[in-house]
Amino acid sequence: MALLIKNGDIVTVGAREKADIYAEDETITRIGKNLEAPAGTEIVDASGKLIFPGFIDPHVHIYLPFMATFAKDTHETGSIAALIGGTTTYIEMCCPNRNDDALEGYKLWKSKAEGKSACDYAFHMSVTKFERETPGQLREIVADGTTSFKIFLSYKNFFGVTDEEMYQTLTLARQLGVIVTAHCENAELVAQLQAKLLSEGKTGPEWHEPSRPESVEAEGTGRFATFLETTKATGYVVHLSCEPALRAALAAKERGVNLFIESVIPHFLLDKSCAERPGVEGMKHVMSPPLRAEHNLGVLWRALNRGLIDTVGTDHCPFDTEQKLLGKDAFTAIPNGIPGIEDRVNLLYTHGVKRGRLDLERFVDAASTRPAKLFGLYPRKGTIAIGSDADLVIYDPDYRGVISAKTHHVNNDYSGFEGMTIEGRPSVVTVRGKIQVKDGKFIGERGRGRMLKREAAYF
Numbered sequence: 001m002a003l004l005i006k007n008g009d010i011v012t013v014g015a016r017e018k019a020d021i022y023a024e025d026e027t028i029t030r031i032g033k034n035l036e037a038p039a040g041t042e043i044v045d046a047s048g049k050l051i052f053p054g055f056i057d058p059h060v061h062i063y064l065p066f067m068a069t070f071a072k073d074t075h076e077t078g079s080i081a082a083l084i085g086g087t088t089t090y091i092e093m094c095c096p097n098r099n100d101d102a103l104e105g106y107k108l109w110k111s112k113a114e115g116k117s118a119c120d121y122a123f124h125m126s127v128t129k130f131e132r133e134t135p136g137q138l139r140e141i142v143a144d145g146t147t148s149f150k151i152f153l154s155y156k157n158f159f160g161v162t163d164e165e166m167y168q169t170l171t172l173a174r175q176l177g178v179i180v181t182a183h184c185e186n187a188e189l190v191a192q193l194q195a196k197l198l199s200e201g202k203t204g205p206e207w208h209e210p211s212r213p214e215s216v217e218a219e220g221t222g223r224f225a226t227f228l229e230t231t232k233a234t235g236y237v238v239h240l241s242c243e244p245a246l247r248a249a250l251a252a253k254e255r256g257v258n259l260f261i262e263s264v265i266p267h268f269l270l271d272k273s274c275a276e277r278p279g280v281e282g283m284k285h286v287m288s289p290p291l292r293a294e295h296n297l298g299v300l301w302r303a304l305n306r307g308l309i310d311t312v313g314t315d316h317c318p319f320d321t322e323q324k325l326l327g328k329d330a331f332t333a334i335p336n337g338i339p340g341i342e343d344r345v346n347l348l349y350t351h352g353v354k355r356g357r358l359d360l361e362r363f364v365d366a367a368s369t370r371p372a373k374l375f376g377l378y379p380r381k382g383t384i385a386i387g388s389d390a391d392l393v394i395y396d397p398d399y400r401g402v403i404s405a406k407t408h409h410v411n412n413d414y415s416g417f418e419g420m421t422i423e424g425r426p427s428v429v430t431v432r433g434k435i436q437v438k439d440g441k442f443i444g445e446r447g448r449g450r451m452l453k454r455e456a457a458y459f
């Protein structure tokens with residue numbers, strides 16, 4: 001069915017315009033004043049609302065076997081939560097570990113999403129070892145439209161790669177024109193510090209941050225950058241959390257390394273005191289890299305507004321209270337992760353745009369346009385233009401609400417952002433021309449989401 005959205009205030013990177021948008025067959029076909037539509041067209045009045053391109057979360061975990069358990073969401077629950085929060089596309093980390101076969105893992109991750117997701121999706125393919133068959137397998141995966149890799153410098157002997165494997169992965173990625181995303185923490189230092197702290201009887205969640213201090217992340221970021229410089233590959237640091245790591249990344253950019261930076265919503269809004277709360281309350285705020293000392297939050301906001309930090313993702317990774325308690329005797333056994341898929345856009349709008357820390361256009365860029373460009377989805381996604389998919393967020397800036405696990409849609413019994421106010425939320429969300437969400441309720445078609453096949457980018 002055709003869709004006409006009237007009288008909205010359209011915000012894209014580089015343009016702002018009051019106009020109507022007409023979509024048919026999943027695609028935007030006309031943008032202009034006083035558009036007419038054939039009988040039977042669904043009409044939405046967007047007076048007083050902002051219209052954004054559908055938001056893209058470049059870093060989520062939906063299906064994830066990790067730390068002796070599984071993340072709580074399925075693609076059914078995760079995609080509905082995403083859509084209610086204005087995210088119309090997410091890129092999931094496909095994460096087989098070192099003991100798994102990469103190609104079998106890729107097929108398994110795809111099977112978990114197919115026919116289940118209500119929003120569109122893609123994958124970053126994790127490379128967690130580099131063996132004789134790895135290049136052939138990765139070529140097959142790239143040919144299937146998954147044109148970004150993920151490596152972990154941390155999580156030794158599970159997800160983590162050695163320096164040799166990092167070199168091999170980056171060399172192949174350079175040949176294939178594939179961008180490599182990286183979790184940058186020094187695995188050896190983390191392992192040593194964890195053992196030292198535990199041996200001193202320091203077992204609570206408040207010791208998680210000291211076991212992976214800022215210097216450990218800065219080292220990982222700098223080393224990744226040096227390997228990019230040497231191999232001429234293009235890289236993307238995921239969830240950069242602190243000033244020393246930012247300095248390492250910016251220094252590399254300044255000397256011409258092809259490096260992009262993502263930070264995730266918890267690191268803009270929460271500091272390490274959350275993980276220092278006693279017992280399970282602290283455990284709920286354990287993620288890696290950890291929540292940091294408070295002064296880092298302002299550093300990240302300023303770098304984001306200047307475009308030095310390219311994108312904002314979530315690292316959405318829900319483990320419930322019972323799962324977090326797996327780490328009651330040792331912080332090293334707390335499943336790492338904080339959910340955020342539903343709240344990212346509203347929190348970024350409220351605490352960024354409304355609080356004067358983030359320009360409106362940069363908000364759209366960081367949460368939609370730049371992820372689309374970096375990961376081969378643009379201009380199909382990430383903008384509002386003729387020929388683009390009709391993924392639209394009609395945003396109500398007058399809405400007022402409070403985030404709570406009691407009302408959220410993520411399959412988890414707590415929210416890391418419990419009690420935070422939001423000033424704005426999506427009023428209508430469409431996926432390829434179909435209304436999926438209205439006023440905080442999913443009213444659309446389950447399983448509508450498609451895997452997005454992407455071209456290699458050749459930066």
Ligand SMILES: [Zn+2]
Pocket residue numbers: 059060061093315
């Ligand atoms: Zn992650």
